[in-house]
Amino acid sequence: MPLTDGPALKMEGVSVYYGAIPAVREVFLDIPAHKITAFIGPSGCGKSTVLRCFNRTNDLIPSAKVQGNVFFRGVNLYSKKVDPVEVRRRIGMVFQKPNPFPKSIYENIAFGARINGYQGNMDELVETSLRRAAIWDEVKDKLKNSGLSLSGGQQQRLCIARAIAIQPEVILMDEPCSALDPISTLRIEELMQELKEQYTIVIVTHNMQQASRVSDKTAFFNAEATDQGGKLGYLVEFNDTVTIFTNPKQDYTRDYVSGRFG
Amino acid sequence: MTLSSNPRDLSDLQGDANSQFKPNLRSRYRLDRAFELLTWLATLISLIVLVTLLFDVIGDGAGSLNWDFLTSPPSRRAARAGLWPALVGTVWLLGITAVVAFPIGVGSGIFLEEFAPDNWFTRLIEINVGNLAAVPSIVYGLLGLTVFVDILRPITGGTSVLAGGLTLALLILPIIIVSTREALRAVPSSLRQGGFALGATRWQVIRDLVFAQSLPGILTGTILALSRAIGETAPILVVGAAGYIAFTPPLSLEGLQSDFTALPIQIYVWISRAKKDFEPIAAGGIVVLLVVLLLMNTSAILLRNKFQNKKL
Numbered sequence: 001m002p003l004t005d006g007p008a009l010k011m012e013g014v015s016v017y018y019g020a021i022p023a024v025r026e027v028f029l030d031i032p033a034h035k036i037t038a039f040i041g042p043s044g045c046g047k048s049t050v051l052r053c054f055n056r057t058n059d060l061i062p063s064a065k066v067q068g069n070v071f072f073r074g075v076n077l078y079s080k081k082v083d084p085v086e087v088r089r090r091i092g093m094v095f096q097k098p099n100p101f102p103k104s105i106y107e108n109i110a111f112g113a114r115i116n117g118y119q120g121n122m123d124e125l126v127e128t129s130l131r132r133a134a135i136w137d138e139v140k141d142k143l144k145n146s147g148l149s150l151s152g153g154q155q156q157r158l159c160i161a162r163a164i165a166i167q168p169e170v171i172l173m174d175e176p177c178s179a180l181d182p183i184s185t186l187r188i189e190e191l192m193q194e195l196k197e198q199y200t201i202v203i204v205t206h207n208m209q210q211a212s213r214v215s216d217k218t219a220f221f222n223a224e225a226t227d228q229g230g231k232l233g234y235l236v237e238f239n240d241t242v243t244i245f246t247n248p249k250q251d252y253t254r255d256y257v258s259g260r261f262g
Numbered sequence: 263m264t265l266s267s268n269p270r271d272l273s274d275l276q277g278d279a280n281s282q283f284k285p286n287l288r289s290r291y292r293l294d295r296a297f298e299l300l301t302w303l304a305t306l307i308s309l310i311v312l313v314t315l316l317f318d319v320i321g322d323g324a325g326s327l328n329w330d331f332l333t334s335p336p337s338r339r340a341a342r343a344g345l346w347p348a349l350v351g352t353v354w355l356l357g358i359t360a361v362v363a364f365p366i367g368v369g370s371g372i373f374l375e376e377f378a379p380d381n382w383f384t385r386l387i388e389i390n391v392g393n394l395a396a397v398p399s400i401v402y403g404l405l406g407l408t409v410f411v412d413i414l415r416p417i418t419g420g421t422s423v424l425a426g427g428l429t430l431a432l433l434i435l436p437i438i439i440v441s442t443r444e445a446l447r448a449v450p451s452s453l454r455q456g457g458f459a460l461g462a463t464r465w466q467v468i469r470d471l472v473f474a475q476s477l478p479g480i481l482t483g484t485i486l487a488l489s490r491a492i493g494e495t496a497p498i499l500v501v502g503a504a505g506y507i508a509f510t511p512p513l514s515l516e517g518l519q520s521d522f523t524a525l526p527i528q529i530y531v532w533i534s535r536a537k538k539d540f541e542p543i544a545a546g547g548i549v550v551l552l553v554v555l556l557l558m559n560t561s562a563i564l565l566r567n568k569f570q571n572k573k574l
Contacts, residue, residue, distance in 0.1 A: 060458055062380065089461035099452040102475055111470065112460035159456070166460055 006074070008033035008170060008200040009054055014068035016049050016058065022226070024049050024233040026068070029219060036196050038211035038241065039204045041221030041256070046233025047204045050221070051172050054202065055091040056084040072170070089116050092163035096175040098155035100147030100162070105130075105139050108147040108158055112166040125165055133161035134191050153184025160191065164199075171195065173203040177210065189214050208257055211241065218244040220253045319552070323545030331546055335508040336528065340539040345547055348528035350510040351423060351503070352492060352554065354517075355524055358427025359434065359491050364484055367435050371442025371480075376468055395436035402433040403500030411501050419519025421502025423511050426522060429497050434487035441483025445476035478566040485562035489555055495526040503527045525551045 007030035016024040024046035031037050039047040049058065056077060058064040070077045077087055101108050109126045118125065126143070130136040135157040139150070147158055156176060163171055173192075177185040192201055192214055205211050211218055219238040223231040237244065237253045248254045269275050273285075334344025374391075378384040406429030410418050418425040449472050457467040504523050511517040525547060532544035 055459065057455065057459060060455070085461050085463055088459055093459035095452060095455065095459075097452060099450075099456045101453065101456065101471060111457075112462075115460070115462050115466045115470070162456075162460065 006033075007031055007071075008073060009202070010069075010071040011050075011053070012069040012071070014050070014053055014066065014070060016046065016053065017065040017067070018061070019063045021228065021230055022232055027235045029235065029238055031200065031202055032217060033200045034196055034198075035216040036192060036201045036203060036214055037217040037219065038215035039202065039219050039221060040206075040208060040211045041233070041236075042223060043206075044231045044233070045221040045223040047219075047221050048174050049233065050235075051174055051202060051204050054170065054172055055088045055093055057088070057093065059084050089166055090168050091170040091172060092166065092168035093172045093174065094156070094159050094163055094176045097179050098152055098159050100150070100155050100158050102146065102148055104144050105147050105150070105158065106143040108162050109165045112162055116166055118166075129161040129165040130158075132164050132195070133157045134187065134194070135161060151184075153180050153187060156180060156184065156188060157191065160188070160195075164195075168199065170200045170202065173201065175204050175206060178206060185210070208245075208259075212245050215241045217241060220244060220248075220250075220256060222252055222256070316552075319545050319548045321545075322542055323547070323549045326543045326546035327549060331543070332550070336506055336531075340537065340543055343532070343540070343543050345525065345528050345550060347507045347510050348523050348525045348547070349550065349554075351507070351522040351524045354423045354511050354522060355427045355430060355498070356488055356492060358424060358518075359430040360484070360488055362428060362431035363434050363438055363487070366431075367438025367484070367487075368442050368480055370435075371439045371446065372468065372473075374439070375443045375446040376464070376472070391436050391439050395440055398496075399433055399494050400496040400500065402429055403497030405429070405432065406497060406501045421504075421521060422519045423522035424518040425501045426498045426503055426524070429501050430491040430494060433494065433497060434491050437487040437490065438484050441487070442476075442480050445479030445483065446472060448479060449475045478569045481565050481569065482562050485558055485565070489558050489562075492555060492558070493526055493551070495530055498524055499527060499530075506531070525554070 009029075009031035011027050011029040014024070014027045015022060027050055029050075039051060041047050052058045053066055053070050054072075054077070058066055066078060072087070072091065075082065101111060103111065106126055109129050110122050113122065113125055127136065127140075130139060135154060138154060139145075139158075142149075147155065150158060156179075160171070160176075177188050180188065189210065192203070195201060203211075203215065217238070218241040220236045221233050222236045223233045226232045237248055237250045239248075244253060245257050248257065331344045332349065333346050334342065335347055336345065337343040370391075374384065374388065378387075406425060410425035410428045411420055414425075418428070453471050453475060454467055457471045462470070502521075504521050504527075507521055507523040511520040511522055529544050529547040529551065532540045532547060
């Protein structure tokens with residue numbers, strides 16, 4: 001189902017607290033469908049925290065509290081009627097460190113489908129998912145081997161295949177290449193370009209070259225010191241990637257993307 | 263930078279004389295060696311104790327080990343005494359203990375680690391479980407005497423193998439809970455997050471990812487706890503294990519209510535006899551007990567390896 005009009009994801013005044021301590025304040029964002037949106041910013045500015053609001057994985061941290069509204073195709077993800085498990089089925093996630101399950105490559109893919117009650121042909125699904133994640137040729141002869149036997153880059157593509165297998169509409173990526181070498185990173189970036197035709201992608205990255213290479217839109221986050229000595233993240237600027245990197249409106253953004261701090 | 267005419271050593275390099283670093287390598291290495299020696303000595307001492315014990319027991323008991331010794335009932339004459347009822351009693355006890363303690367212990371461990379909210383009540387339970395693991399076994403015996411032998415007499419039949427097994431189950435329950443929790447805690451959180459991110463419910467994450475990953479650790483902890491139960495004498499003595507049983511509990515539901523004895527009890531009874539000729543058969547009993555223990559620990563390792571390999 002192509003999403004041509006309207007943003008895929010929308011944040012309206014989202015603030016996140018850990019206990020009583022605010023971590024991110026009042027983010028307003030429109031994430032376009034079938035585009036790659038990058039979140040950049042220094043450590044501790046809350047990019048990952050904001051990302052986790054989209055699939056409600058912040059719910060898993062007992063002390064975390066999310067205020068404001070997050071809309072997925074117009075549905076408020078934080079309304080009482082919405083089940084977080086259903087949210088995560090539609091909005092997949094890939095983590096910083098590849099985390100394949102200690103199961104066979106086949107089972108790594110089949111697991112998500114099975115627990116979500118997939119009725120179709122499992123062999124077919126496993127093959128398509130692995131093909132789309134550009135790892136099929138490397139693993140087709142050893143589907144019974146452990147997912148952990150693969151190299152780091154392969155493991156991360158396996159994790160992408162695993163996320164694709166439950167047919168989400170959005171894929172969140174939390175620094176997916178930070179544990180990988182440049183060649184594996186390149187493969188993942190190429191893969192993202194192919195995937196964006198079918199999926200909306202949001203990626204958190206520390207690597208500004210990566211953001212400028214792969215993304216269509218870029219959100220720059222920064223952190224300000226709070227009275228209690230903590231850090232409070234906020235969205236500084238959100239625009240087309242080209243604009244952010246060549247002609248940003250805020251001085252902070254200009255300093256950051258030109259490498260003057262961070 | 264110029265080098266001295268013919269350096270043979272790093273310290274011969276020019277500019278080293280007025281360095282502010284005094285490497286003092288010789289004495290640093292001496293300390294290193296000394297510490298290694300101390301740890302080696304500590305290992306040696308425990309090894310000597312173990313080997314002496316084994317040699318002593320095997321030397322005394324080897325003569326009395328034979329098929330008849332294993333398969334005969336005890337007797338007032340040392341030459342005819344055997345430990346068949348004690349061996350069967352021990353197997354009975356272990357079976358009951360395992361069947362009762364494993365599901366309850368693992369269940370509580372999973373609840374405390376995965377489901378329970380972090381509040382004063384669960385912290386109180388945690389502290390208590392930790393303390394229970396250190397309570398002397400005789401106290402469990404007294405508890406078993408009151409609860410299983412007296413109050414639950416209609417079910418257990420009084421001083422029965424069932425009462426003994428339940429008492430031992432109580433005794434090892436805290437150990438199983440603690441080791442289950444440790445095994446669960448060792449599962450990396452990235453695994454749980456990966457499961458949740460795919461739309462798994464808590465139960466699915468626990469069943470398919472966390473439990474599968476921690477099963478070897480849980481099994482190891484359980485079998486080590488059972489190994490502790492097998493050697494316990496005091497609690498089952500209190501709940502009425504008999505010193506002289508000429509029959510074995512029948513393999514039936516009624517068998518659960520029958521009188522029983524166990525290896526440690528049998529050994530204890532033999533040793534406390536005045537007659538010298540019971541000493542070798544007591545030693546023989548100890549050898550049998552050690553072999554049973556060894557078999558259990560071996561099976562623990564084999565089980566663990568099997569599950570670890572299955573994962574990969």
